[in-house]
Amino acid sequence: MALWIARRPGDIWFLLPAVLPVASFTPWTGWWLADESDLLVLATLGAAYLRWGWDVWSQPAAASRQLPYGVCWVYLVLPPLLVLGVWRGLDDARGAEPWAALLSDLWAQGFYGDYDLPGNTLRVAKSLAWGLLLMPALYRWGQGAALRLARGMVAGLVVVCTAVLWERCVYADGLDFNEPYRTSAWFWEMHVGGGAIDAYLALALPFAWWAALVARRGWRWVAAAALLVVAIYAVLTTYSRGVYLSVSLALAALAVLLHRYRIVSPDRSVWHWRAIVCLVAILVVETLTVLLGGSFMSDRLARSGADLSQRMAHWQRGVALLRTPTQWLLGLGVGRLPAHYSTQTFAGAPAGQVRWKHSADGSTQAWLAGPAGPDMRGEVALVQRVPLVSGGTYKVRLGVEVSGSARMALRLCERHLLYAFKCQTRLVHVPLSREARITGLELALQGPDLAPPRVLSGVRYGVLSVTVLGPDESVGLHAIELLDPYGQQVIKNPSFLLGERYWNIIADGNFLPWHMDNLFLELLIERGLVGLGVFMVLASGALAMTVRGMQRYSPLAPVIGVAMSAVFVLGSVVSFIEIPRVSIMLWLLLAVSPLVIDD
Template sequence: MRHIGTRLVALACFCLFGLAAGAYPMAGTWLPPILVAYAGLLWWRTQLWLPLLPALLPVLDLAPRTGWFVLEEIDLLLLLTAGFAYWRLPPAPAGSARWPWLFRLGLLLLGVALAIGLWRGLQPLPPIDANTFNNYLSPANALRVGKAWIWAMVLLPPLRHATGGKPEALLPGMMLGLLLVSLAALRERWQFTGLLNFSSDYRITAPFSGMHTGGAALDGYLALSLPLLAAWLLARNAPLRQLAALALLPLAWYAALATFSRGLYLALAAALGIIATSLLLRHAARAAAFPALAGAGLLVLLLDAAFRAGGYRAYLPLLGLLVAAILVSRRRLPLMLASLVLLGAMVPIYHGYYLNVRFASVGDDWSTRVRHWQNSLAMMRPGSGLFGMGLGSFPAAYHWNNPRGDQPPRYQFIDHGGNRHLRLVAGHYAAGYGELLRMLQSVSVQPRQRYLLAVDVWNSGPPAFLHINLCQRQLLYPQNCAATPLRQIPTGVTWQRYFYPLDAGPLGGDGLPVKLEMAVEGRRAVLDIDNISLRTVPDDHELLRNGGFSDANNYWFFSSDRNHLPWHIKNLFLNIYFEMGWLGLSAYGLLLFSAVCVLLRRRDAVWLAALLAFQVVGLFDSLLDVPRITLLSMLLLSAAALQAKESPP
C-alpha cells in the first residue's frame, strides 16, 4: 500500500510539472536543456538529486529575465526531484535513521501553523486576474512564501532515505553551490566596482533575485554554507577534499567580505569561534590548532603593517611570500593556509572607506531597525498573536497600515476595454520624498547604436514625471545610464504617444548587463503605461518583449534599490511570529533546539556553526521570505537532526 502511495505522489508531481512547464515563459533561456539534463540524470541515478539540488537552488534564478517569482524555475526542478524520488522511494528499513521525537513534534506543529498561516495569508481569497501571481501586495504572496515550507516537508522522506542519517552527504552539493555563488559574486564585483575597490558603496546580490527589494538572501546563504567548508578542510586522510576546500575558501571568503554585511561578519565570527573552540578542546587537534592560529595572527600583523606602509604594492608581494613559505614548510599546512586566508584577507577590507562608514553608522542603523520592529508588531491585528497575520502578509500590511503613514510605490496591471496596460503609482512619504519603484527589462544593446524609444502614457491625476533610462545594472544600483529627457506628463483625458531618441553610448560594449527601467515620480502621481517600444535606428528592430503588457509581468521585473523596510521585517524570528504567530515560532524553536541537541551529542561543531551562523544573520534580516533560502535552510536543519535511532532530544 505504501508503494502505491509513493507512486501516486510521484505521478501527481509529474502531472504538475507538465502543467507548470507549459505555463512558464522559458523562451530565450537555458532552462529547457537544464531540465532535460536534470531529468535524465535522475532517471539514471535518482540519488543524484542530493548533490545536484543544493548546487542548483541558489544559482538557477531566472526571475529578472522572466518576471516570474511565484511559480519559479526551482519549482520545476523540485517537481522533477519529488517525482523521481518518490517513484523509487523504498520502505524505510527497521533501524534506519529517524528524527528525534521533539523534532517530529516541531514538524507537526509547523504543519498546523503552516496550514493556518497559508489560509490567513490568502484572505480575502483573491480573484484570478492579471495581478494575482506577480505582486507582493496580493494575497497570493502567501503561496510564494508558503511553498518553500511545503517543499521542505515533501522532501523529508527522500532526504531521510538519501542521507541515511549522515548530513555530510549534502556537502558535495553545498560546496558546488558555494563555488557557483562565489564566482557569481566575484564576477559582479569585477564588472561593477573592480575586485580591489573597497570604497564603493555597491552591495552585491550575486544570483539572488530575491534581493531586488533588499534583504539578505546572499548573506544567509553564505552564513549557512561557508562554515561547512571546515568539514572538508579538517577531514582526516582526505587530501583531495582538503585541496578543494583550500581552493574554494579564498573565493567564498572574498564573497562574504565583499557583502559589507555587519550581520554576516558577526555570524561568521561566531561560526569560526565555535569551530576554533572545538579544535582547541580536542586533545588530538590542540597541538596543531593553537600554533596554527597563533602563527596566522602574527602573520596578519605583518600584512597589516605592510598595507599601512605601502598599500597593495607592499601587501600583495608579502602575502605571496607568506603563502609560499607555508607551502614550503608543509607544517600544519591546511590550518595555516586557511587561517592566513581568513585573517589576511580582512586587512584591505578593514582599511577600506566603505567598511568604516558601515561600522560608524551601527548606532543609527540599530535604532532604525528597532523602530521598524516596533512598527511591524504594531501592524498586527488584535488577537493575531497565536496564529499570526498569515504567510506573505507583511508587504501588504506595511503598504496599507504602517504607523509612519508612508505609502510605498506600487504597480498594477489594468484590464480596460479589451486592452491591458501597466499602472505605476508613485510613493507617498511623510518626509515628502522617498525611493522610486522601477520596472525593469533586460535588453541587448550595441555600443554607440541609435535607438528610438516610444511609449503611450495617460495621466489622469496630478502632474507626474516619467523616468525611462537604459542603465548598466545587475539587480540593484544603476550606473552609466542613457536617460531620456525628464519630462513632466500633464493631466490629460486620453493616451499620448511620446518618442525619445536614445544613443547607447558605451552601453553593451563591456559585457555588463543592461536593463531598461521605468519609474514614476510626483506627489500622488499615477501614470498608465502601454505599448512601450525600443527599436534600432534605422533598421527598426524591436528589443523589448511584452511591451504592450498583454502577458502582464512576463519579462518585466521590479526593484526597490534603497528603501527595503516596506518589504522585510528584518528579523527571522519576528518574521515567523508575524506570519505564523506563537505557534509557528514555537515549532521553529523546537526544530532548531532538537537539531542543536543532536549535533552537540555528535560533537559536530561544523554543522552546529553553520546552523547558528544562519540564525545570527536572521537576527538582523528576515531570510525566510526568500523561498530558496527557506528551503535550503530547512533541508540542512532536517539533515542535521537525523540520527540512527530514536533517542531523547
C-alpha cells in the same frame, strides 16, 4: 535532474544545495510566485517518489527506512500550522471579497504578482510545503546524508563564488572597495532588498572551512583553500555587518569544535597544519585589505549607531501591527507583513507601485504610481533586463495613458540588480498634449555610450527602468519599446500581449516595507507566538541533535550545528524566511540533524 535522481535517489541531499543557489532566472522570465527552484523541487519529488514506488513494486519485501526518532511530531504540528497560516493570510488578503473572487484572482495572477497581493501568502508558504513533502524521500535515502549534504553545500558555494567574481569583475572593479556596491550574486529576490545572500553565506561558509580543514594535501587542499579565500571575499563584499559577525563567530567556533572532537586532516601531517596557518594568515590579510583599502565599509561602521536606532524603530513599528490577542497568538497570516506595513505605518508607505490591469478584450496595461507622499524616500520602477551595444544613445517609444499630469524617469543603465553604473536617462512630463492617451511617443535618452568595447562588455547587461516620480501621480503604460543605436527594438513583450512576462520591479532607496530585518520578529508578526514557539522548538531540537552527534564524534555534526547557529545569529538582524530558496536550504540542515547521530 529528474533522470539523475531516479537513477541515484540518494543524491537528493547533494543536488538540492548544489543547484538551488542559481535555480532562478527571474530577471529574464519575470516569474515571481514560482520560479526554476520550484521546478527543481518538483522534478526531485517526482523522480524520488517514482523510484520509491518502483522499489516497493519490484522488491516488496525490502525494508523501508522510517522517519528518525523525534521527527514524527513535525508532521503532527507543522502541516496544521501551515494550513492555518495560509488560511489566515488569504482571508486577510481577500477583505470583504468572496472566496470565489479571491481564488479567481490568484488563478489569473499565475506566476506573477506583488508582495502586498494574496499571492505572496502562497509564495512564502511554499518553502515549508516543499520541505514537508521532501522529508520522507530524504529519510528514505538517508544513508550518508550528512556527507552528501556537505559536498552539495560546497558545490553550491563554488557556483555562488563564481557568480560573485563575475558580478564584481563585470559591473564593479573587483579591487575597488570605495564604490558603494554590495554583492548580490544570483539572489534575484534582493530586487526589493533583503538578506538572501547574507543568509546563504552564513549557512555555507562553515562547509568551506570544514573542506579546507579535512582535505588531503595536493590539489584537493589547494582547491578547498582557494574556495575559502573567494568565499571570504564574497562575505566581505556584501559589506553586511551582521554577516561579518555571524561568519567570524561561526569559523572560530568550528575550528575549536573540530579540534575539541579531534576531527583533523586524514594525513595528520605537520604540513597540513602549517598550510592551515598560512591560509589563516592569507584570510586575515584579505580581510584587512577590504576593510582598510576603501572608505565604504568604514563609512558603514561609522553609521552603525544611527542604523541600529533606525532598525529598532522599524522593529517597533512591525510589532505594533499586532493589535488583537488573536493576532499575537496566530499572527497576521503568512506573507501578510508587506501589505500591513505599507498601509498601517507612515514610514512604510510605498515609494511607488506597479499594478497590472487586464481588460476584457485581452489587453494588459501597467499602471505605475509615484510615492505615497512628498517626503517618501526611494523609488519603485518597472524594469526589464536587456543586452547592451555600444555606438550611441538609445530611444524609448511609449504608449501612455494618464488621468493628470505626471513626471516620469526613463533610465537605461549598466546594472546587475540594485546598483546602477553608467546610465542614459530622460525625464519627461506627461501629457505632452491635451490627450489622455498617447501612442508612439518617442524619446531619445541622454548620456554616455554604454558597454564600450572591452573584454567583458559582451556579458554586461543593462536594465531599462520606468519610474513615476511625483507623489500621488500615476501613468498607465500600454506599450514600451527600446530602440538601440542601430534602430533595432530589443524589448521583449513590448505591448504586454503576454501580460507581465519578462517584466519585473526593482526598489531603490527604501526596503522597509518588504522585510522585518529580524527572523524571529517576522515569524512572530506573520505566524504569531504559536508559530515562533514551534520554530524555536524545531531549531533547538536540531541543535541538540548535532550536539549529541559531536559527543559521538560524528565528523560533520560540528559543521552542521555551527552553520545553523550562524544563520540564527544572523537572523537577529536579517529576515529570510520569506525567501524560499534560502529557507529550503535551512530546512535541509534541520532535516539532516537527526542523521548525524548515527553517522
